[in-house]
Amino acid sequence: MTRLELERVLMPSWQIVCHVNSIPKTGDYETFRFRPGKRHGMRDRDGSIRGFHNVCRHRGARLLDGSGNCPATITCPYHGWTYRHDGGLIGMPVRESFRGSTAPNTDLRPVRTDIAFVSSSFV
Numbered sequence: 326m327t328r329l330e331l332e333r334v335l336m337p338s339w340q341i342v343c344h345v346n347s348i349p350k351t352g353d354y355e356t357f358r359f360r361p362g363k364r365h366g367m368r369d370r371d372g373s374i375r376g377f378h379n380v381c382r383h384r385g386a387r388l389l390d391g392s393g394n395c396p397a398t399i400t401c402p403y404h405g406w407t408y409r410h411d412g413g414l415i416g417m418p419v420r421e422s423f424r425g426s427t428a429p430n431t432d433l434r435p436v437r438t439d440i441a442f443v444s445s446s447f448v
Contacts, residue, residue, distance in 0.1 A: 376436035
């Protein structure tokens with residue numbers, strides 16, 4: 326794939342992460358690698374599906390692999406930063422050692438998501 330194809334064709338278009346039935350319960354997730362980065366889709370506590378860049382805001386460590394379930398929180402394997410299913414940062418061990426980490430940019434970076442419905446006339 327060339328840089329031009331990526332910029333003009335793939336990046337502006339929708340990419341399928343999974344079928345909604347693949348993430349039926351709260352905390353269910355699917356990861357998706359798409360240049361230039363990694364993403365994940367997750368079922369939130371309110372039943373909505375949210376998408377995020379699949380990296381911790383502290384050091385960029387990958388948060389989730391493959392597919393599965395995070396029943397309570399998403400925890401970074403590197404320094405243990407903890408996020409809610411809605412992407413909000415809720416904990417960081419030894420908070421005082423992370424200067425300037427109380428800024429609003431510590432939440433997971435969202436990715437625009439939508440659910441496509443297919444008419445039965447197309448099936």
